[in-house]
Amino acid sequence: MNKVTIKNFFKKYSSVLGLSFAIAISVIVFTVPIILTAFLGGAVFNPLIVGVVVSLGATIGELTGYLAGAGGGEIIEKDKKVQKVKKWMEKYGLWTLFALAVIPNPLFDLAGIVAGATKISVHKYLIVVWLGKLIKFVAISYIGAGSINVIDKFV
Numbered sequence: 001m002n003k004v005t006i007k008n009f010f011k012k013y014s015s016v017l018g019l020s021f022a023i024a025i026s027v028i029v030f031t032v033p034i035i036l037t038a039f040l041g042g043a044v045f046n047p048l049i050v051g052v053v054v055s056l057g058a059t060i061g062e063l064t065g066y067l068a069g070a071g072g073g074e075i076i077e078k079d080k081k082v083q084k085v086k087k088w089m090e091k092y093g094l095w096t097l098f099a100l101a102v103i104p105n106p107l108f109d110l111a112g113i114v115a116g117a118t119k120i121s122v123h124k125y126l127i128v129v130w131l132g133k134l135i136k137f138v139a140i141s142y143i144g145a146g147s148i149n150v151i152d153k154f155v
Helices: 003-029 034-044 047-061 063-071 080-092 094-102 108-117 122-154
Strands: none
Touching: 034 047, 034 122, 047 063, 047 122, 063 108, 063 122, 080 094, 080 108, 094 108, 094 122, 108 122
């Protein structure tokens, strides 16, 4: 791989990387209805690309929970919900993160905190979370793409 190849890559994909970064920042700064973003984005743009970009942004945004857990392990000892997720992590390992990333639910933030506090490798965390979110957001994007035809029939 040479400089020209790398330069061409960033030229070609800079907008996708920028969108991914913007989504990550929005997840960190304020709550964005990311499921709605994927749904509507899939209706307007290529649903596969939307799913990939949204999943990348969401995964980067999930680092906040991981880092909170890595920096404050004592929270695990106090919260009952966190204890429940910790037991799942001990029993099922990374499959817990994967399942919670695929299924839209409010418990994922707790899983990120537990993953950070229990010192799961950040690389493993990011890969497993991204794969789960990729499945979720590609599916939601394709549902959005398919639903636009149904909506057009009624409008």
